[in-house]
Amino acid sequence: MNCTECKDLLVAHLEGLLDESQEQAVLEHLGQCKACQAELAGLQTLQHRLVHNGKALAQTDLENNVMNRIIREQNVRLKAAEQASAGLAIRRLIMKSPISKLVIAAAVIVVAIVSLQFLGGPAAYAIEQTITANHSVRYLHIKLPHGDQDEPKEFWIACDENGQVQSVRIQIPEWASQDDGAKTVTWNQGIAKVWFHRKNSFLICRDETVQKWVLNMVQNSDPRDAVERLSEAEKQGKLTLDIQQPADKTQPIIVTAMYPADGKSPARQEVFHVDPATKLVTMIEYYREDAEGKLVYVGRQENYDYNVPIASEIFVLDDEVPANVIRVDQVAEAPGLPQGTMTDQQVVVACVREFWEAIKAQDYAKAGMMFGGIPAEKMQQWFGRMKVVSIVSIGEPTPHPNPGVGGFVVPCTVEIENPDGTKFTREFPRIAVRQVDREFHPDRWNIHGGI
Numbered sequence: 001m002n003c004t005e006c007k008d009l010l011v012a013h014l015e016g017l018l019d020e021s022q023e024q025a026v027l028e029h030l031g032q033c034k035a036c037q038a039e040l041a042g043l044q045t046l047q048h049r050l051v052h053n054g055k056a057l058a059q060t061d062l063e064n065n066v067m068n069r070i071i072r073e074q075n076v077r078l079k080a081a082e083q084a085s086a087g088l089a090i091r092r093l094i095m096k097s098p099i100s101k102l103v104i105a106a107a108v109i110v111v112a113i114v115s116l117q118f119l120g121g122p123a124a125y126a127i128e129q130t131i132t133a134n135h136s137v138r139y140l141h142i143k144l145p146h147g148d149q150d151e152p153k154e155f156w157i158a159c160d161e162n163g164q165v166q167s168v169r170i171q172i173p174e175w176a177s178q179d180d181g182a183k184t185v186t187w188n189q190g191i192a193k194v195w196f197h198r199k200n201s202f203l204i205c206r207d208e209t210v211q212k213w214v215l216n217m218v219q220n221s222d223p224r225d226a227v228e229r230l231s232e233a234e235k236q237g238k239l240t241l242d243i244q245q246p247a248d249k250t251q252p253i254i255v256t257a258m259y260p261a262d263g264k265s266p267a268r269q270e271v272f273h274v275d276p277a278t279k280l281v282t283m284i285e286y287y288r289e290d291a292e293g294k295l296v297y298v299g300r301q302e303n304y305d306y307n308v309p310i311a312s313e314i315f316v317l318d319d320e321v322p323a324n325v326i327r328v329d330q331v332a333e334a335p336g337l338p339q340g341t342m343t344d345q346q347v348v349v350a351c352v353r354e355f356w357e358a359i360k361a362q363d364y365a366k367a368g369m370m371f372g373g374i375p376a377e378k379m380q381q382w383f384g385r386m387k388v389v390s391i392v393s394i395g396e397p398t399p400h401p402n403p404g405v406g407g408f409v410v411p412c413t414v415e416i417e418n419p420d421g422t423k424f425t426r427e428f429p430r431i432a433v434r435q436v437d438r439e440f441h442p443d444r445w446n447i448h449g450g451i
Contacts, residue, residue: 001025006036012277013040017249022277137163137222141304149175152302156310157214165211165218167315174198186317187211191331193317201326203372206437221281221303226272230257249276252283261289269295280306328373335373336436336446347445348397348408348433355447356414360388371447372436389415392425400432407434409450 006029012018013026030036137159144153151173158167168187177183181198192207219225234241242256253274261267266289273283283302287295328335337354339347351370358367365376367383395411412428431450435442 001029003029003033003036006030006033007039008278010036010040012279018277019250137218138307139310140218140221140306141308141310142217142221143302143304144299145302146175146299149173151175155214155217156314157218158310158315159218163218163222165215167312168210168214169315169317170210170214184317184320185210186315187214188315195317195321195325199326200322200324201328202321203328203330204332205330217301220284220301221306226255226281230255233257245276252276266290267295278306326374326378328375330373330436333369333373334436334444335369335371336444337370339443339445345397345408348410349394351433351445351447352394352410352412352431353391355451356388356391356412359383359386360390369446371451373446387417389417389423391415397433400434405432405434407432407445407448409433 006026009018009022009026013023018026030040137157138161139159140155140157142155142157144155146152153173153176154171156169157165160166165187166189168185170185170187172180172183172185174182180196183197184195186193187207187210190206190208190211192203192205192210194203194205195201196203219229230239230241233239238259240258240260242254242258244254244256246253253276255272255274257270257272259268259270268289269287271285271287272281273285274280275282281303283300285300286298288298290296337347337351342350355367355370358364358370362380362384364379364383368374368376368379371379392413392415397408397410400407400409410431410433412431413425414428415423415425417423428451432448433445434448436444436446
């Protein structure tokens, strides 16, 4: 055990929350480390000070009176919560450990001294008392299982010292991406690399959406951020918070956040499992209200290797990708057509026209740039046998039916000549055109499907 690990466990050691193996490891480290001995002495001094101050201010049985008041206040809130939650079983257990109890008592005593009302909020809870700055996420391995699927979604995350996402690796199995198929994604400093296994293609692009998506998961998994976020949301009336701390110290602390229906979405529930010794979020379960008003389990997030350094090689994808994949590098050269003064509808029509004119002229490099940056040799392989004579028509663009995809769908008809000289027309009713990148290249549009 090193100093960081030991210091993370010292409060749990004082509160008697460690299992036998953890307790033995802490004692062995303390026996030979003066720095951690000093840290423990400081915590013991704080404990004694709280006891002394609590007794001095209480004079008689004020501590017990305060705790009884907390319990009464919580009972009132629990009854209201039970009525609002339509029969959900809700119960809240107050911590029993001496340090936590005195910290709660001291806090409420101070409130009483300055003549403030007792304010509502989540029950005083070990995470709020024992968490330290070095519990913030630096490394995290997350799994998102789904139903009876054998392979979960999987994430490896490295953050900098400020908690900002620095590097990410995402493994998306086939079941989770029916359109694209299985894919592996790495993200480093704004550059995303995506290996589409089924499509045998490798995309390099600038993308901040991965960072934002993963940062949300990191914040949900960081005990400090999770508690602050849930507490603030409860104060704003956005959710009802329930905390259950089992008497069995081997069982997780359960923090349940219940979100009521808001007219836009049904009621939902997030259940955080917190390790009683480390105070880290180990799992989050997600529930959503169905058409019958019942909360139904929809999935979970499992957290592994919290702050265990991850080898940097795992965030390097290039060496894993086979040599024969289609490589599309949108960072080296931005694909698509610049919008300029054209409207969105005008530029998507122009993209389609530029693409077919390039195919007609057998300019496969230009056609590839209109089609997401696909290399010229691959475009020739796909379209080299198609002799386009003319563009018959380009219809009115309509918004893409999937809002998550964005952009437009453009119908088009072209005239093609057969090897024997005969001609025929072919319709392409759903050519999909969108911005190359909404953040880095919002002024450029390209075709991304439908041909």
